[in-house]
Amino acid sequence: xxxxxxxxxxxxxxxxxxxxxxxxxxxxxxxxxxxxxxxxxxxxxxxxxxxxxxxxxxxxxxxxxxxxxxxxxxxxxxxxxxxxxxxxxxxxxxxxxxxxxxxxxxxxxxxxxxxxxxxxxxxxxxxxxxxxxxxxxxxxxxxxxxxxxxxxxxxxxxxxxxxxxxxxxxxxxxxxxxxxxxxxxxxxxxxxxxxxxxxxxxxxxxxxxxxxxxxxxxxxxxxxxxxxxxxxxxxxxxxxxxxxxxxxxxxxxxxxxxxxxxxxxxxxxxxxxxxxxxxxxxxxxxxxxxxxxxxxxxxxxxxxxxxxxxxxxxxxxxxxxxxxxxxxxxxxxxxxxxxxxxxxxxxxxxxxxxxxxxxxxxxxxxxxxxxxxxxxxxxxxxxxxxxxxxxxxxxxxxxxxxxxxxxxxxxxxxxxxxxxxxxxxxxxxxxxxxxxxxxxxxxxxxxxxxxxxxxxxxxxxxxxxxxxxxxxxxxxxxxx
Amino acid sequence: xxxxxxxxxxxxxxxxxxxxxxxxxxxxxxxxxxxxxxxxxxxxxxxxxxxxxxxxxxxxxxxxxxxxxxxxxxxxxxxxxxxxxxxxxxxxxxxxxxxxxxxxxxxxxxxxxxxxxxxxxxxxxxxxxxxxxxxxxxxxxxxxxxxxxxxxxxxxxxxxxxxxxxxxxxxxxxxxxxxxxxxxxxxxxxxxxxxxxxxxxxxxxxxxxxxxxxxxxxxxxxxxxxxxxxxxxxxxxxxxxxxxxxxxxxxxxxxxxxxxxxxxxxx
Ligand code: SF4
Numbered sequence: 001x002x003x004x005x006x007x008x009x010x011x012x013x014x015x016x017x018x019x020x021x022x023x024x025x026x027x028x029x030x031x032x033x034x035x036x037x038x039x040x041x042x043x044x045x046x047x048x049x050x051x052x053x054x055x056x057x058x059x060x061x062x063x064x065x066x067x068x069x070x071x072x073x074x075x076x077x078x079x080x081x082x083x084x085x086x087x088x089x090x091x092x093x094x095x096x097x098x099x100x101x102x103x104x105x106x107x108x109x110x111x112x113x114x115x116x117x118x119x120x121x122x123x124x125x126x127x128x129x130x131x132x133x134x135x136x137x138x139x140x141x142x143x144x145x146x147x148x149x150x151x152x153x154x155x156x157x158x159x160x161x162x163x164x165x166x167x168x169x170x171x172x173x174x175x176x177x178x179x180x181x182x183x184x185x186x187x188x189x190x191x192x193x194x195x196x197x198x199x200x201x202x203x204x205x206x207x208x209x210x211x212x213x214x215x216x217x218x219x220x221x222x223x224x225x226x227x228x229x230x231x232x233x234x235x236x237x238x239x240x241x242x243x244x245x246x247x248x249x250x251x252x253x254x255x256x257x258x259x260x261x262x263x264x265x266x267x268x269x270x271x272x273x274x275x276x277x278x279x280x281x282x283x284x285x286x287x288x289x290x291x292x293x294x295x296x297x298x299x300x301x302x303x304x305x306x307x308x309x310x311x312x313x314x315x316x317x318x319x320x321x322x323x324x325x326x327x328x329x330x331x332x333x334x335x336x337x338x339x340x341x342x343x344x345x346x347x348x349x350x351x352x353x354x355x356x357x358x359x360x361x362x363x364x365x366x367x368x369x370x371x372x373x374x375x376x377x378x379x380x381x382x383x384x385x386x387x388x389x390x391x392x393x394x395x396x397x398x399x400x401x402x403x404x405x406x407x408x409x410x411x412x413x414x415x416x417x418x419x420x421x422x423x424x425x426x427x428x429x430x431x432x433x434x435x436x437x438x439x440x441x442x443x444x445x446x447x448x449x450x451x452x453x454x455x456x457x458x459x460x461x462x463x464x465x466x467x468x469x470x471x472x473x474x475x476x477x478x479x480x
Numbered sequence: 481x482x483x484x485x486x487x488x489x490x491x492x493x494x495x496x497x498x499x500x501x502x503x504x505x506x507x508x509x510x511x512x513x514x515x516x517x518x519x520x521x522x523x524x525x526x527x528x529x530x531x532x533x534x535x536x537x538x539x540x541x542x543x544x545x546x547x548x549x550x551x552x553x554x555x556x557x558x559x560x561x562x563x564x565x566x567x568x569x570x571x572x573x574x575x576x577x578x579x580x581x582x583x584x585x586x587x588x589x590x591x592x593x594x595x596x597x598x599x600x601x602x603x604x605x606x607x608x609x610x611x612x613x614x615x616x617x618x619x620x621x622x623x624x625x626x627x628x629x630x631x632x633x634x635x636x637x638x639x640x641x642x643x644x645x646x647x648x649x650x651x652x653x654x655x656x657x658x659x660x661x662x663x664x665x666x667x668x669x670x671x672x673x674x675x676x677x678x679x680x681x682x683x684x685x686x687x688x689x690x691x692x693x694x695x696x697x698x699x700x701x702x703x704x705x706x707x708x709x710x711x712x713x714x715x716x717x718x719x720x721x722x723x724x725x726x727x728x729x730x731x732x733x734x735x736x737x738x739x740x741x742x743x744x745x746x747x
Contacts (some may be wrong), residue, residue, distance in 0.1 A: 014676050031683070332662040336679040370673050372666030372680070373539060374629035395541030404541065408672070416537045416545035420552060425531050433504050445712060445737040454674020459681065459709035462505065462737030470498050470507035474526050480511055480730075 003121040003149065005359055007343030010366035017337040026159050030152075030328075031335040037273025038326055038380065045269065055266050056384050058259045059320040066311060069220040069253045070302075076223030080285030082298040090120035093303045097122060097212070097245055100299055101131055104243050106209035112227060112234035113137035114214025115153055115323060116303055117247050118345045119358070122212075133212070134204045136233040138197050145172045151339030153346065154271050154325040159338050162188045169193065173200055201233070211241040211295065215248035216322070217263070218300075221256045224284045225300060228267065228277040235281055244283070244295035249303045251319040263322060266382040270326040306357055314393050318354055320383040327377035327387060333370055342367055349377035353390040361394060365403050368394035426471065433464045484608040494522040495560035497553075497574065497599075499567045500532040501701035502722075506736065509701065512728035513566045513602055520610045522562075529556040533570040538577065539667050547581040551588065554578070554595045562609065563599045566724050567700045568631015571601040576634050601631055602724060603699060607640040614647035617729040622652050624693035625723070626684075626707065627660045628700035641699060641723050648726060658687035665706040681710040689716055697723045708736040 006013060017023055042048045062069055074084045087093040093116075101109060109126065111117065111133050123133045123144070135144040139157035143150055145168045150156030157165070166186035169176070176183070176196060187193070213234050215225040225246045227234045238244040254260050268274040287294030310316055328334040328348025339347035344355050344364070352367040368391035377387045398404045418425045440446050440463030448456045455461055467473060494517055502509045510526075517524050534549035553574065557563045565571040575596045582589040606612045625645070631637035645653055664670065664680025671677075684707060688696055696711070696718050698704050708720035719735035734740050 011673070014673070018675055018679055332664060332680045332683075333673075333676055335683070336676050370669070370676065372629070372662050372664060372669050372677075374662035374666070375633040376629070376662065379633055392539070392541070395539070396543050397541070399541030399543075408540070409542075412537055412540045412542050412668075413545065416534075416542060416549065419531045419534070419537075419549055420545075422529055422531050429504055442739055444734060444739045445709070447713075452671050454671040454677070455709070457674060458678035458713060459706065460712045460737055462705045462708050464505045465507055465733065466740055467507065470503045470510035471526070471528075473507055474510070475528075478511070480515055 007364045013341035014337040017341045022161050035329045041269040041273040055263045072220040073218050082285045084300045088304050093120045094125045104209050108132045108208050109210040110134050110208040110237045112213035112237040205236045205240050208241045210243045211237040212245045217260050218253040224282045228280050230278045232279045243297045246300045270382040271324040326380045330376045330380045349387040353387050356394045488611040492561040494562045495557045496526045497565040499570045508733045509722040512724040512730045515728045527556040533573040550578045564605045566602045568601045568628045572630035572634035575599040603641040604637050618649040620650035621695040622693045623695040624654050624656050624691045626698040628703045654691045654693050656691045663703045665702045685710045696720045
């Protein structure tokens with residue numbers, strides 16, 4: 001596969017995350033202010049729920065006629081002078097991008113934020129081939145310096161505190177000297193840090209031979225690709241170099257600009273709580289003869305990577321995802337462990353539902369299991385994707401294919417066997433409850449329990465009330 | 481969400497789905513439910529063949545066993561006008577998930593759908609179906625209420641327990657901004673991913689303590705045991721109870737996980 005996978009070690013990853021004080025500090029911001037802003041901005045817009053329905057309808061319609069809209073997009077983009085490259089696998093996509101970069105003898109490429117380039121592991125691949133990718137989105141730039149993958153799909157460096165960012169800049173910008181004056185110890189003021197990144201990156205834009213961006217939408221009616229950002233880095237990335245490569249995936253296609261505008265309204269509110277993202281950039285082919293600027297060549301690399309197989313099946317609804325990140329901001333598990341614990345490109349509930357398809361259930365089996373099924377993700381998902389239902393689908397697959405650890409499977413099957421034999425069940429549970437009560441004594445609770453230290457390591461376990469089970473008391477005539 | 485009947489049914493025959501946690505850990509919630517339902521005019525019965533709703537198997541991906549358990553529950557509750565459970569999670573299972581278990585069996589599916597249409601969570605049944613406006617009970621306490629996830633998101637249980645609690649003399653309800661946040665229980669999740677579960681529970685108990693309440697109420701034993709266990713490990717002075725006990729005026733038993741001195745005498 002492409003990007004490095006540590007999902008099988010979810011439990012260890014989670015443990016490490018829970019013990020990391022910097023991460024805990026950063027995650028508190030996601031759980032608090034970030035999740036809160038979505039609620040506020042949604043409640044400011046009375047028609048928000050209706051807009052969600054509309055957005056779902058647009059996507060469902062598009063998915064039902066995917067082939068038509070993709071062909072229409074290709075025709076329109078080609079007519080504007082762009083080249084569309086269809087890539088089945090991450091490998092094909094990487095090779096395509098590499099060949100394009102080589103055709104320009106590229107040494108440096110600037111990159112706007114793109115989760116699909118993470119999915120195909122593009123940066124490492126380009127580096128192996130002596131091409132230096134430079135991330136221009138602030139968050140991506142930070143984690144590139146730290147040699148880490150993104151921990152969130154819209155805020156890749158949300159897991160970093162500003163103190164950590166200041167340290168990274170200190171280490172990586174030894175020559176940084178605004179107005180010829182070298183700063184002393186780095187300030188941890190966000191604004192100062194942003195200015196520093198801007199100044200450093202500005203030079204890189206002009207050195208780049210190729211600019212790579214992702215796309216939030218592909219507009220079928222006019223062949224345009226669209227990105228939404230808050231920093232404007234995407235504009236410079238795509239318009240300064242001679243070649244612009246868009247790396248994206250097929251489910252981003254939307255019939256019309258009008259449709260896009262509907263989805264944009266739910267996207268920004270769900271993602272960051274903004275009414276609109278600061279920049280919405282529409283790219284329609286390379287520079288025309290009388291244009292003042294723009295790239296000479298524009299290429300669109302369209303990745304499938306198993307997406308077309310999702311059409312018409314249990315997973316089709318995942319194709320509505322607009323990668324807004326609301327499901328992770330609001331997920332209690334994500335809020336505890338952060339994005340890296342999930343061990344692959346897409347974390348949180350969307351990752352738990354999508355990753356098993358993209359990297360295999362064996363590797364990703366923890367992800368759909370590590371959920372309380374609280375349903376908050378589905379509640380906040382602007383595209384109303386039934387994420388818990390899809391996680392359950394994976395749990396069922398894992399059970400049927402015997403991927404679930406044997407002890408767990410036997411435990412559940414033994415319990416289910418008992419649950420279908422009420423008399424035996426009552427006998428067995430009576431023995432169990434009597435034992436629990438005996439151990440708890442008059443304390444009413446237990447401080448440790450064999451086989452359940454997952455619970456008792458940090459919580460007491462309430463003992464059963466005295467007097468026997470409800471069913472036993474009811475049968476013996478007690479009514480109140 | 482189901483549409484409740486226009487008018488309250490007269491003297492309906494109600495089967496109590498006790499739920500496994502109430503049956504085994506907290507029978508007092510079962511008796512409180514009996515009292516509330518009978519006083520509201522129900523002919524109440526407790527079918528003998530009931531065990532559990534099947535969620536442990538269902539959430540572990542064991543669909544076949546879940547369907548077998550579901551069939552057993554549906555048969556046990558044949559003929560009742562209503563099936564009522566003191567749990568949003570179990571009622572949600574019976575009502576929202578049973579029909580889909582029989583996708584390949586039209587006859588059983590139809591039975592499951594007819595069954596599902598009769599299933600209610602306790603407080604929602606009292607308010608939405610029986611049209612109970614208030615109850616008579618007294619408990620001087622500062623309480624906060626936790627909205628359990630399934631009850632809230634699958635069944636729309638939110639205002640019903642609050643409406644009834646408003647009638648409890650001496651009880652002051654303090655809303656927590658985190659009332660709708662998951663407590664981290666999650667069924668088998670709480671043991672399989674115990675550290676993550678405990679961390680989520682810790683954020684929850686923090687929010688509970690910040691309200692200044694001395695009583696925590698909810699409508700689901702799983703969440704209650706989880707939050708009680710965490711609060712007690714932290715040494716917090718918060719009593720934890722199922723809402724039915726308070727509404728029924730049956731608070732003579734110690735709170736969940738609290739010491740009892742060898743019997744059912746009051747604290
Ligand atoms: S699944 Fe829904 S909430 Fe999550 S990223 Fe996709 S669109 Fe946003």
